[in-house]
Amino acid sequence: MQVKRIIHINVSFTLMLSWDETLFKNPEVFDPDYIPDELLFRDGQIRQLVSCIKPAMLNSSPINAFCLGPPSTGKTSTIRYVLREAERETGLLYSYIRIPRFKEPYKVFSKIFQDVLGQQSPPSGISKTVLMDRVWSNLDEPLLVVLDDINFLGKNYANEILYEILKAPDEYGVKVGIVAAATDVKFPLLLDPFVGASFHYMEIHYPSYGYAEIEGILRKRVEHGFYEGVFDDGAFRRVVELAYRASDVRYGIYLLKAAGMNAESRGSRKVEERDVEVAHAGESLSFIAKILTALNSEERAVLRMIYSQNAISTGDLYEQVCSEIKMSYRKYYNILEKLERLKLIEISFGEKGRGKTRYVQGKYDAEVVDRAMQLI
Numbered sequence: 499m500q501v502k503r504i505i506h507i508n509v510s511f512t513l514m515l516s517w518d519e520t521l522f523k524n525p526e527v528f529d530p531d532y533i534p535d536e537l538l539f540r541d542g543q544i545r546q547l548v549s550c551i552k553p554a555m556l557n558s559s560p561i562n563a564f565c566l567g568p569p570s571t572g573k574t575s576t577i578r579y580v581l582r583e584a585e586r587e588t589g590l591l592y593s594y595i596r597i598p599r600f601k602e603p604y605k606v607f608s609k610i611f612q613d614v615l616g617q618q619s620p621p622s623g624i625s626k627t628v629l630m631d632r633v634w635s636n637l638d639e640p641l642l643v644v645l646d647d648i649n650f651l652g653k654n655y656a657n658e659i660l661y662e663i664l665k666a667p668d669e670y671g672v673k674v675g676i677v678a679a680a681t682d683v684k685f686p687l688l689l690d691p692f693v694g695a696s697f698h699y700m701e702i703h704y705p706s707y708g709y710a711e712i713e714g715i716l717r718k719r720v721e722h723g724f725y726e727g728v729f730d731d732g733a734f735r736r737v738v739e740l741a742y743r744a745s746d747v748r749y750g751i752y753l754l755k756a757a758g759m760n761a762e763s764r765g766s767r768k769v770e771e772r773d774v775e776v777a778h779a780g781e782s783l784s785f786i787a788k789i790l791t792a793l794n795s796e797e798r799a800v801l802r803m804i805y806s807q808n809a810i811s812t813g814d815l816y817e818q819v820c821s822e823i824k825m826s827y828r829k830y831y832n833i834l835e836k837l838e839r840l841k842l843i844e845i846s847f848g849e850k851g852r853g854k855t856r857y858v859q860g861k862y863d864a865e866v867v868d869r870a871m872q873l874i
């Protein structure tokens with residue numbers, strides 16, 4: 499008996515991670531700013547970007563480009579990848595501006611000033627016109643201005659910034675081009691006709707990734723980020739499934755890292771499915787709780803009913819709602835629309851009797867939504 503117990507302790511000890519061991523071979527591959535050496539499934543977009551930037555490498559004006567596509571489809575990554583290569587090869591001069599950090603024209607112009615002149619812009623007090631006059635007057639090589647996430651700019655600011663850059667070749671004889679990126683494919687239509695008329699660009703499209711593409715991208719991250727054999731197959735499949743459901747590679751990368759950290763914190767040498775579930779539940783909980791704060795008590799009541807059962811027809815649900823709260827059909831319908839817009843529920847068509855009926859059901863795990871309700 500005694501011997502058996504000792505063996506048991508030894509076995510479980512080898513499965514444990516000692517305090518100075520880690521499962522992560524290269525933790526930086528999970529950083530939000532990490533640019534992989536190889537960007538899968540984006541050869542076409544990279545080629546288009548290169549063709550826009552190439553003229554600048556040959557001392558002419560870069561061609562304007564607009565990268566358009568849903569979140570997490572590789573717009574920022576492909577742009578930064580191409581810039582990195584171009585800088586390595588020819589020392590391309592560029593100013594990369596992530597708009598959410600530089601939301602006003604003055605801040606954008608200051609960043610361009612800093613990148614072109616290699617010094618901090620003068621403290622405010624100097625006007626935008628003087629600031630940009632110094633930039634253009636000192637520019638003696640082709641410049642590429644990247645306006646990433648440009649849809650974070652209000653319409654007026656976007657017009658002002660684009661206009662300032664687009665008029666520079668005529669007014670100062672400089673060579674400058676713009677690469678912009680936006681998630682809203684309609685964004686270019688918002689621009690003033692005046693700006694639009696001189697803003698000619700190549701449109702580069704970034705479609706959402708399919709299941710196999712998400713799997714391929716995440717597999718590469720596991721290979722680079724974790725020691726071999728550490729990430730369990732089932733756990734990996736679960737990450738792919740969750741990332742696919744959210745249509746978000748970025749979420750998948752987050753889950754890989756968070757699951758790895760969960761496994762480490764319980765001292766395990768393997769990342770298992772339960773580590774992924776803990777990461778996912780924690781993330782969905784805070785995410786859902788945040789969305790729920792946008793709902794009033796009636797909307798929450800309807801949501802609670804939807805989550806208390808399986809898919810239900812919108813007509814049957816209305817009857818249930820009316821038995822608890824007095825509500826017109828119009829109001830009920832508006833609530834359903836809002837819940838669908840917030841992606842808390844899913845409405846789909848199904849057969850019922852002879853006709854087509856709309857069915858409604860929750861998108862998240864009912865238990866997680868219930869816990870989120872209690873948090874707010």
Ligand SMILES: Nc1ncnc2c1ncn2[C@@H]1O[C@H](COP(=O)(O)OP(=O)(O)OP(=O)(O)O)[C@@H](O)[C@H]1O
Nearest residue numbers: 537538568569570571572573574575681715747748
């Ligand atoms: N083709 C790819 N190969 C490898 N990693 C990728 C690829 N596409 C996206 N990723 C990874 O997915 C995450 C999101 O990509 P990225 O930031 O480039 O998307 P985006 O289109 O700019 O999104 P957003 O519209 O939210 O700014 C990053 O961590 C990136 O490394």
Ligand SMILES: [Mg+2]
Nearest residue numbers: 573574646647
């Ligand atoms: Mg981006």
